[in-house]
Amino acid sequence: MVGGGQLARMTHEAGIPLGLKFKLLSDTPQDSAAQVVSEVVIGDYRDLDTLRAFARGCDVITFDHEHVPTEHLRALEADGIPVRPGPDALVHAQDKGVMRARLAEIDAPCPRNRIVSDPADAAAFAEEVGGFPVILKTVRGGYDGKGVWVVRSEEDAADPFRAGVPVLAEEKVDFVRELAANIVRSPHGQAVAYPVVESIQVDGVCDTVIAPAPELDETLAGEAQQLALRIAAELDVVGHLAVELFETRDGRILVNELAMRPHNSGHWTMDGAITSQFANHVRAVLDLPLGDPRPRAPWTVMCNVLGGDYPDMYQGYLHCMARDPQLKIHMYGKDVKPGRKVGHVNTYGDDLADVRERARHAADYLRGTITE
Numbered sequence: 547m548v549g550g551g552q553l554a555r556m557t558h559e560a561g562i563p564l565g566l567k568f569k570l571l572s573d574t575p576q577d578s579a580a581q582v583v584s585e586v587v588i589g590d591y592r593d594l595d596t597l598r599a600f601a602r603g604c605d606v607i608t609f610d611h612e613h614v615p616t617e618h619l620r621a622l623e624a625d626g627i628p629v630r631p632g633p634d635a636l637v638h639a640q641d642k643g644v645m646r647a648r649l650a651e652i653d654a655p656c657p658r659n660r661i662v663s664d665p666a667d668a669a670a671f672a673e674e675v676g677g678f679p680v681i682l683k684t685v686r687g688g689y690d691g692k693g694v695w696v697v698r699s700e701e702d703a704a705d706p707f708r709a710g711v712p713v714l715a716e717e718k719v720d721f722v723r724e725l726a727a728n729i730v731r732s733p734h735g736q737a738v739a740y741p742v743v744e745s746i747q748v749d750g751v752c753d754t755v756i757a758p759a760p761e762l763d764e765t766l767a768g769e770a771q772q773l774a775l776r777i778a779a780e781l782d783v784v785g786h787l788a789v790e791l792f793e794t795r796d797g798r799i800l801v802n803e804l805a806m807r808p809h810n811s812g813h814w815t816m817d818g819a820i821t822s823q824f825a826n827h828v829r830a831v832l833d834l835p836l837g838d839p840r841p842r843a844p845w846t847v848m849c850n851v852l853g854g855d856y857p858d859m860y861q862g863y864l865h866c867m868a869r870d871p872q873l874k875i876h877m878y879g880k881d882v883k884p885g886r887k888v889g890h891v892n893t894y895g896d897d898l899a900d901v902r903e904r905a906r907h908a909a910d911y912l913r914g915t916i917t918e
Contacts, residue, residue: 548575548591548600550612552878552887553824556584556816560824561881563895566832568597571600577612578878592674594618601627606764608785608831609807610810612639613687630733630784630831631806632827638781639806642714643685649801652780655774656801657792660717665703668715670826672697675717682706683714694750719800721792725759726811727774730786730826730836737778738839739771741820749885752810754905755842755848757818758779760898763797770799786827788812810890817874817892818846843894845901849909851889853882862912866891870904875912 547554550572558568571587572580580586589596591614598621603609606628617635628871638645646659658675662668662682672678684693684706690844696718697703706713724745731737741758759767788809791804812823821829821837829836859877866873870893877889889912893905910916 547571547579547610548597548614550574550586551610552578552880553610555878556580556813556822556876557608557827560822561828564828566828570605570801571597576881578880581879592618594621597622601625603615606630606831608827611638612806612908614801616640616793617811619717632782635781635783636806641685641805642683642803643712645804646714648781649777652739652776654777655799657681657716657719661687661712662711662715664707665700668697668703668713668745671715678702679718679719681715681716684709685712685714687711692750697756708774712753718740719792719794721794721800723759723908724792724802725762725770725791725793726755726793726809727770727789728786728809728812728815728823729771729774729778729789730806730823730830731775732830732836732840733776733784735779735832736836738776738825740812740839741841742767742770742791743811743814751850751885754902755811756898756902757814757846757848762793763861766793766797766799772806772831773799773801777801786812786832787821797899810887813890814846814848814892815874816876817843817847818894844896845898846892846894847898847901847905848890848892849905850887851877851881851891851909851912853884853886853888854913860914862914863896866908866911870908873904873908875908 548571554577570579570583571584587600597618601622608630616633616637619629622629643661649656662671672680677697679696682695682697689691695706726745727742728740743755743757744759746754778787786808788805792800808823808827815822820840828837874892880888891908894899895899
């Protein structure tokens with residue numbers, strides 16, 4: 547697996563019961579997955595020679611991020627190394643401009659959008675869609691709200707163009723909430739769909755995920771799952787695909803982003819689904835039969851734990867585990883820094899209000915936001 551973050555850490559954990567030999571290309575020995583994987587290569591994923599040396603002897607390569615240069619992945623494939631997802635699929639998660647163009651070709655519902663060349667062109671786009679505000683995004687490199695601007699005037703629009711990469715303009719969608727449809731697809735085309743979830747963002751970062759999305763119309767939920775499955779087939783995705791969606795006030799769904807790897811909106815599956823997103827990603831990239839994605843309980847809630855006032859989590863564990871013996875805590879081995887994702891908690895049960903309160907309390911206590 548290329549990338550040493552928490553997604554690699556949890557994917558490695560899912561492979562342990564299968565007896566897999568897991569090899570990691572990590573930036574530093576301190577990275578989340580590098581702390582737990584036995585075979586770690588420290589190196590730069592942007593260097594082709596490093597990638598080639600790492601891939602030698604591997605049966606398959608997969609990723610915990612989308613940032614490996616597309617041309618490097620093509621070189622690995624030319625060397626005979628299976629890359630999953632492949633570069634022709636992964637480029638749609640790497641480049642938002644390529645993604646929007648391809649989604650338009652397959653008639654996937656999206657916000658109105660186009661590439662803009664400068665602030666004046668951004669203002670012209672705003673006129674086309676009914677005026678400011680509009681959303682500007684750098685086509686590559688953004689995540690967790692980075693590389694995204696809400697622009698309210700032409701004068702506001704200068705910053706995105708300073709990055710030196712193309713800028714995508716999108717209409718600012720009037721949405722009720724954000725949803726995510728998570729699916730997993732294998733090389734021979736088997737695919738499974740998890741329940742559609744509600745994803746609640748705070749300051750551009752995922753805060754809470756509720757599975758399934760409360761009060762979501764069954765027909766719309768089915769449309770979201772079918773859309774995600776169709777995108778995966780059309781783009782030939784292998785592994786986990788997260789399709790982040792807007793639910794609009796007039797009852798439609800629009801594609802916001804794509805991620806071709808395990809995703810924060812699927813972390814609830816570690817404890818709330820029969821087969822987690824990580825276990826199914828492992829199965830998919832190895833072309834094994836996929837596992838059952840159905841939920842174990844009526845409701846599962848995941849809350850991210852952000853870095854706060856507790857550099858030592860032990861005291862927090864004492865409180866949270868005693869208060870809620872059913873609570874599942876997943877920490878990533880990261881240094882605690884304010885606002886940094888350092889872990890997540892999962893709760894589940896029959897009563898949504900109770901499940902939400904338990905997850906929120908644990909996440910806030912582990913962060914230090916509350917102390918009782």
